[in-house]
Amino acid sequence: MRAVIQESFGGPDVLKAVTTERPVPLAGEVLVRVHASGVNPVDLAVRSGAYPLLGEPPFGVGWDVSGVVEEAAPGARFAPGDEVFGMPLFPRAANGYAEYVAAPSRQVARKPAALDHVHAAALPLASLTAWQGLVDAARVQAGQRVLIHRAAGGVGHLAVQIAKARGAHVTGLASAAKHDFVRGLGADDVIDYRTTDFTEAVKDLDVVFDSSSEGARSLSVLRPGGTLVSIMEHGDHELAARVAAEGRRFAGISVEPDYASLEEIARLVDAGRIRPHVAETFALADAARAHESVATGRTRGKVVLTVA
Known part of the structure; x- marks a missing residue:
């Protein structure tokens, strides 16, 4: 699969698109084929080393994902074909800037029907x-x-x-x-x-x-x-x-994964009470440019990577 990783701390240019093995979901997990991944200020802080949350590189940043369940391991609460969104594993590495992400099924929720994947990926964190x-x-x-x-x-x-x-x-x-x-x-x-x-x-x-x-x-x-x-x-x-x-x-508040709250948020989205605003989108390979945009501090709403 395609994924964005970094081998060292530094500026946006340390983010590199590579080909790597797709993750294998464990019991209770789903493998999500990611359609879009949200970019958050915490991603920039982790990438630069200002907030060394994940230890030393190499690693992949990114947590917000929206996509389709590709595989469901035994005990998972979704089935292949289900559309889901979430912020899996935070504050541990989720490697969200990738074509596939393995996530505990109770850390993702069904995607709001009113949103496409780009806007759904702007929501979780x-x-x-x-x-x-x-x-x-x-x-x-x-x-x-x-x-x-x-x-x-x-x-x-x-x-x-x-x-x-x-x-x-x-x-x-x-x-x-x-x-x-x-x-x-x-x-x-x-x-x-x-x-x-x-x-x-x-x-x-x-x-x-x-x-x-x-x-x-x-x-x-x-x-x-x-x-x-x-x-x-x-x-x-x-x-x-x-x-x-x-x-x-x-x-x-230090945010944590919570599928029940995501379900409540999705209900408000589908009822027309909440609408995420996406200011810009970038291709997965342009993750560095996405980080540069967020770093300006002038973005209205969110920046999102389109993956598939």
Whole structure:
């Protein structure tokens, strides 16, 4: 099969398309013929060595996949021909930039019928991060007031839609050029973080979803008992202690595979409540260019590799 691997840490140019053996699914696993693979900022951090999650190269990065089950090992909960999507094995290597991926069948879910594989591949890591923060940790409810940092980004644009689907009043932070996009996602208010200090623009919020290491500043806009969800500072014990000392809740999120949540997300997609935005697509062999695009930090929504 074709796959993208790297032999060393470094810039995007270390990503090389090679021919290698396809994986063999073990008991309870499925072999997925990948049609598309999402690209996430964590992929870039692992590739460069800034976040040495997988140890020393060689390895293949990538976790988000959408495709068709090619083989189902004994005990797997899908059958050949089923369309599935997911984020298998994270934070261990899944080698998602490849034509075939072996995955535990309980770490993937049936693909939303409303989406093609490209858009389905944009969902897993980003939507699970938002879901596990807003739904599982913060338990966002109708009528609550929620602030979303980086509301136009890969995680942020899905967090806006998930919070709205829960009935929340949503304020998004985004540059002025992205305000129409964020409003189109359903945000009730949008703040230009470049010209306005959000700590002066909003107060007494129920939940802040922070994907920009603004936890300390975000604390000031939460009401007593409110929840700070952090995906960048999830291991910051000092921040967690400060949040608790000020009478707020801290929820540090490190995303994990969860087929049940993916099924809930798929239901919202098929009901028209969530729609992933794909800014650009690249061929598998152009993974380096895809990483360059994500590295600009200006992407609206997601970048996706087309595989088959």
